[in-house]
Structures are given as C-alpha cells and as structure tokens.
Amino acid sequence: MFSLAQTIGVSGMAKRELVPFMIAFVIAEMFYKLGSFALECLEFLATWYLLSYAFDGLFRRGRGRG
Template identity: 90%
Template sequence: MFSLTQVIGVSGMAKRELAPFMIAFVVAEMFYKLGSFALECLAFLATWYLLSYAFHGLVRRDRG
C-alpha cells in the first residue's frame, strides 16, 4: 500500500480505488457474516481486489 501511494500519489490512488473500495465495503457490511473478523477481512479484501480488477478492465476498454 505504501509503495502504491508513493508511485501514483494519494489523489491518484483515491481516483482509482475509491469506488471499488466503497462498493466492497458495503457488500462486506451487508453480506459477510462469517463469525470471524479475520475471515470477514479476507473476504472484504478479496472483494475489493476483484472489483478493482473489474473497474480497471472497464476503464482500459473504454479508453480504446
């Protein structure tokens, strides 16, 4: 995370990751009731990763 912030900056990271982060946060809050903080945290991070991957693919496709 620190390295990513150093490479693209805080504003660049916010532009790129804010939407996938917020969607993953809402999904995790609403649906992930696994009974363990560690499992819920891993599920949230996996959801964020997949949404970020999908958003990045959509943006790349829109740009040509």
C-alpha cells in the first residue's frame, strides 16, 4: 500500500481504488458472515482485488478507444 501511494500518489490511488473499495466493503458487510474476522477480512480483500482488476480492465479498454 505504501509503495502504491508513493508511486501514484494518494489522490491517484483514491481515484483508482475508491469505487472498487466501496463496492467490496458493501458486499462484505452484506454477505460475508463467517463468524471469523480473519476469514471475512480475507474475503473482503479478495473481493476488492477482483473488483479492482475488473475496473482496471474496463478503464484501460475505455481509454484505448478514445
């Protein structure tokens, strides 16, 4: 996380990750009820990673057309 903030800056990181983070947070809050903080945290991080990957792919594809 620190390396990413140093590379693209805090504002750039917020622009890239805020939407996937918020969606992953809502999904985790609504659906991940395992009774174990560690497992729920891992599921949240995996969801955030997958959403970030998907948004990055959509962003690149959309930017390539213009």
